[in-house]
Amino acid sequence: MGDDIPLSFDASVDAIKRVLPINLQSPRVGIICGSGLSGIVNVFRDVVLIPYENIPGFSTSTVPGHKSTLAFGLLGSGEGVPVVAMLGRFHPYEGHSLSSVVYPVRIMAKLGIKDIIITNAAGSLNPSIPVGTIVVIQDHLALPNLTGMNPLLGPQTSKDLPRFLPLSDAYSPALRRLVFLAAHQLQLDDSALAEGTYAWVSGPTYETPAEGRFLRRVGADVVGMSTVPEVLAAREEGLNVVVLSLVTNFVVIPETYRSIKEEVQAELAGKKVELPQAQVVSHAEVLAIGQEKAGILMKLVESVVDSL
Ligand SMILES: O=P(O)(O)O[C@@H]1C[C@H](O)[C@@H](CO)O1
Numbered sequence: 231m232g233d234d235i236p237l238s239f240d241a242s243v244d245a246i247k248r249v250l251p252i253n254l255q256s257p258r259v260g261i262i263c264g265s266g267l268s269g270i271v272n273v274f275r276d277v278v279l280i281p282y283e284n285i286p287g288f289s290t291s292t293v294p295g296h297k298s299t300l301a302f303g304l305l306g307s308g309e310g311v312p313v314v315a316m317l318g319r320f321h322p323y324e325g326h327s328l329s330s331v332v333y334p335v336r337i338m339a340k341l342g343i344k345d346i347i348i349t350n351a352a353g354s355l356n357p358s359i360p361v362g363t364i365v366v367i368q369d370h371l372a373l374p375n376l377t378g379m380n381p382l383l384g385p386q387t388s389k390d391l392p393r394f395l396p397l398s399d400a401y402s403p404a405l406r407r408l409v410f411l412a413a414h415q416l417q418l419d420d421s422a423l424a425e426g427t428y429a430w431v432s433g434p435t436y437e438t439p440a441e442g443r444f445l446r447r448v449g450a451d452v453v454g455m456s457t458v459p460e461v462l463a464a465r466e467e468g469l470n471v472v473v474l475s476l477v478t479n480f481v482v483i484p485e486t487y488r489s490i491k492e493e494v495q496a497e498l499a500g501k502k503v504e505l506p507q508a509q510v511v512s513h514a515e516v517l518a519i520g521q522e523k524a525g526i527l528m529k530l531v532e533s534v535v536d537s538l
């Protein structure tokens with residue numbers, strides 16, 4: 231893990247506000263863009279882009295598909311809603327400390343957002359949730375949290391925050407409702423959206439078949455390497471949270487392994503053996519599906535913001 235960052239909320243907020251026109255200084259909604267999903271900035275109006283390197287306390291993202299830019303603008307019809315979007319996030323596997331990972335969420339809260347829309351690319355563990363589906367997350371399963379990798383461990387950033395945060399209502403039913411209503415308004419096919427549970431793993435390795443089977447059996451529908459730390463910080467800051475996971479790949483979870491022992495025995499007995507093609511997930515595949523489906527996800531986000 232990277233070194234912890236000194237807390238400098240005021241310095242960060244000042245550096246941001248200094249370059250913003252008055253109408254963008256108090257954004258209403260925060261958006262976090264997952265792998266390959268930063269295109270939403272293209273539909274912002276009055277855009278102001280601030281590189282993370284210009285904001286004290288912010289780290290830099292090192293992952294392809296993640297820019298390191300905070301984008302402010304107006305989103306939606308009419309006058310538009312002032313929003314702030316992270317074009318690129320931080321993951322613990324990059325070496326960022328958990329407090330660095332969630333620092334931008336705390337800054338967005340200090341800037342005044344009330345709602346946060348968090349997106350990510352994720353692998354599907356559920357055969358009825360195919361690639362390309364947008365999963366509206368209703369719950370999470372975070373083994374790292376349960377075993378000591380929790381961004382809320384340690385001294386709190388303010389004595390006003392709750393020490394023991396309940397998570398039974400972490401994913402806002404009201405915002406999830408708005409997502410499904412927005413999908414209806416956009417005339418998306420019924421199969422475009424699903425509901426499910428997100429498993430957070432640290433990465434950067436993708437799952438072994440046994441790990442995939444395990445996560446499926448304990449109740450996860452999709453799996454990814456981000457989001458949950460941000461959700462925890464957002465809830466601690468009192469924000470309403472909605473998470474949209476774009477399924478970019480299937481996690482390969484065969485119920486049975488092909489037996490090398492049997493194959494060798496068959497070969498030795500002179501039988502012809504057909505080897506199945508191994509399926510391997512890659513970040514390039516994740517980005518490609520992200521690029522293909524980003525348009526729908528962005529329209530959905532815009533429509534939700536419009537209906538707030
Ligand atoms: O930032 P997100 O969660 O969208 O990125 C996913 C998880 C890993 O960072 C990467 C793996 O391909 O994509």
Ligand SMILES: Nc1nc2[nH]cnc2c(=O)[nH]1
Nearest residue numbers: 351352353453454455516
């Ligand atoms: N852990 C994990 N993260 C992902 N992000 C996108 N796809 C995947 C996946 O299959 N597994």
